[in-house]
Amino acid sequence: MRRKDDRQRKTGSEKPELTRRDFLKGAGVTVSGGLLVGSTVASAAPPGPAAGFVGPGAVPVTLRINGKAHKLNLEPRVTLLDALRDHLDITGSKKVCDRATCGACTVMLDRKPVYACTVLAIEAEGHNITTIEGLAKDDKLTPVMEAFVEHDAQQCGFCTPGFVMACTAYLERDHHPTVEEIDKNLGGNICRCGTYRGIRHAVLQAAGVKGGANGNL
Numbered sequence: 400m401r402r403k404d405d406r407q408r409k410t411g412s413e414k415p416e417l418t419r420r421d422f423l424k425g426a427g428v429t430v431s432g433g434l435l436v437g438s439t440v441a442s443a444a445p446p447g448p449a450a451g452f453v454g455p456g457a458v459p460v461t462l463r464i465n466g467k468a469h470k471l472n473l474e475p476r477v478t479l480l481d482a483l484r485d486h487l488d489i490t491g492s493k494k495v496c497d498r499a500t501c502g503a504c505t506v507m508l509d510r511k512p513v514y515a516c517t518v519l520a521i522e523a524e525g526h527n528i529t530t531i532e533g534l535a536k537d538d539k540l541t542p543v544m545e546a547f548v549e550h551d552a553q554q555c556g557f558c559t560p561g562f563v564m565a566c567t568a569y570l571e572r573d574h575h576p577t578v579e580e581i582d583k584n585l586g587g588n589i590c591r592c593g594t595y596r597g598i599r600h601a602v603l604q605a606a607g608v609k610g611g612a613n614g615n616l
């Protein structure tokens with residue numbers, strides 16, 4: 400009590416000062432706002448029904464992934480990526496930077512590409528989550544996947560699931576891509592092996608751009 404009064408006196412305000420501890424206590428359990436994948440990485444994912452103050456202990460969370468509901472008990476700090484990989488053994492989305500820089504963890508939230516490492520699992524509740532495991536149906540590769548294989552758009556393959564997700568989401572909103580637009584819209588994903596040429600070819604082929612897939616990109 401005495402410490403609180405001291406804080407009030409120091410600021411000269413009637414309102415008690417918000418300490419760093421108070422701030423962290425609150426900030427730690429509110430929704431974070433995930434980052435959308437792309438060249439302009441800025442917008443926040445819409446909070447799910449779990450928005451607000453919860454935790455810090457585990458809370459029930461239901462995640463709808465690739466059309467199937469998964470019931471989990473997770474601490475609110477758990478990211479969607481960790482929930483997928485560590486709690487559900489859905490490991491196609493890769494953990495590389497874990498800080499919204501590389502795109503290896505890209506998944507779709509209501510068909511929008513997001514970095515799963517920057518979305519809290521509780522934020523993803525109430526949304527349709529699509530991972531790389533959910534794209535191919537009945538063992539049939541999607542046109543983007545086939546084009547990646549055909550154009551050798553991977554080497555070590557670590558970035559590939561994220562790129563396939565980002566390319567798929569991109570082609571759902573742009574059916575007539577140009578090379579410049581491909582580079583701009585896939586700017587949120589990084590390939591350390593430098594397979595960008597193959598990826599450009601693959602996107603053009605998957606989009607059915609005539610002649611583009613065979614040119615020198």
Ligand code: FES
Pocket residue numbers: 493494495496497498499500501502503504505514515516517
């Ligand atoms: S692991 Fe998520 S952006 Fe790199």
Ligand code: FES
Pocket residue numbers: 552553554555556557558559589590591592593594
């Ligand atoms: S294929 Fe190795 S990081 Fe892209």
